[in-house]
Amino acid sequence: MTARRPxxxxxxxxxxGSQAIGAYGSVLNATPRIDEIAENGWRFDNCFATNxxxxxxxxxxxxxxxxxxxxxxxxxxPIDANQPTFASQLKAAGYRTAMVGKWHMGxxxxxxPEGFDYWDILIGHDGQGEYWDxxxxxxxxxxxxxxxxxxxxxxxxxxxxxxxxxDEPWCLLxxxxxxxxxxxxxxxxxxxSAARSRxxxxxxxxxxxxxxxxxxxxxxxxxx
Numbered sequence: 001m002t003a004r005r006p007x008x009x010x011x012x013x014x015x016x017g018s019q020a021i022g023a024y025g026s027v028l029n030a031t032p033r034i035d036e037i038a039e040n041g042w043r044f045d046n047c048f049a050t051n052x053x054x055x056x057x058x059x060x061x062x063x064x065x066x067x068x069x070x071x072x073x074x075x076x077x078p079i080d081a082n083q084p085t086f087a088s089q090l091k092a093a094g095y096r097t098a099m100v101g102k103w104h105m106g107x108x109x110x111x112x113p114e115g116f117d118y119w120d121i122l123i124g125h126d127g128q129g130e131y132w133d134x135x136x137x138x139x140x141x142x143x144x145x146x147x148x149x150x151x152x153x154x155x156x157x158x159x160x161x162x163x164x165x166x167d168e169p170w171c172l173l174x175x176x177x178x179x180x181x182x183x184x185x186x187x188x189x190x191x192x193s194a195a196r197s198r199x200x201x202x203x204x205x206x207x208x209x210x211x212x213x214x215x216x217x218x219x220x221x222x223x224x
Contacts, residue, residue: 008090008171012061014054014102015180055079055104055127058175062086076126078106081114088115090171098160101153101175102129107137118160122149122177129177149177 018024022031023038049057051067059065059072062085067073071080091097098118104127105111113119120138122129129135134149135142136156145152157174164170 004167005095005169007169008095010171010173012058012101012173012175013179014175014177020179054180058103058105072105075104078108078111081106081111085115087171087173091115091117094168096164096168096170097172098157098170099173099175100157100160101173102177103127103175112137120156122153128180131177134177153177 018026020026020028020031022029022035023043049060051057051060051073053075055075055077056067056072059070059079060067062079063070063083064086070083071077087097087099097116099113099116100118100120101122103113103119103121107121107123107127113121118138120136122134123137123142124130124135129149131149133144133146134152136145136152145156153174153176157172161170161172
């Protein structure tokens with residue numbers, strides 16, 4: 001009997017440095033659910049983006065190609081969504097596919113997601129979207145979805161999963177806007193942020209530095 005093909009879930013967070021993830025030795029904040037995924041799965045210790053900007057790195061993740069090949073070289077360069085992606089290849093192999101959340105590679109015909117049975121993406125602010133009451137674009141058009149973006153993206157992803165019937169495998173991309181601090185800032189945290197309030201401070205200096213594991217770069221931010 002042929003083994004059942006695995007389902008695929010990819011969760012992408014935005015502007016989320018390894019120094020803010022417990023599984024990579026963070027002393028800034030606690031990320032127990034992310035750490036649980038790392039403990040029970042695989043953790044990449046040597047994974048790099050040659051064009052470490054939001055849109056180009058997303059295009060490279062999807063296509064498996066460099067920026068000069070996939071055409072997305074800047075934050076405002078739309079993708080040619082007709083080119084092959086790992087999602088379109090899975091769809092061709094019989095997977096049901098969905099993309100929900102921050103796309104940031106164009107919001108007009110030819111640059112919106114292709115190769116997906118269902119897609120629902122943040123638009124506005126040059127593709128950044130809003131944290132509160134975000135504007136979404138799907139195959140049916142634009143609409144405002146009330147609430148906090150992380151919750152709404154997660155809800156939409158689960159709604160799609162709940163709608164599936166049968167045993168065919170599926171691939172779901174959940175691309176969050178958080179934790180990037182651009183545009184409207186989340187009101188879920190205080191102005192100082194929970195992570196910052198836990199960090200030790202040294203008097204008489206203009207910056208606070210927190211040392212991570214030996215051989216790993218330290219972090220710094222202005223004092224408030």
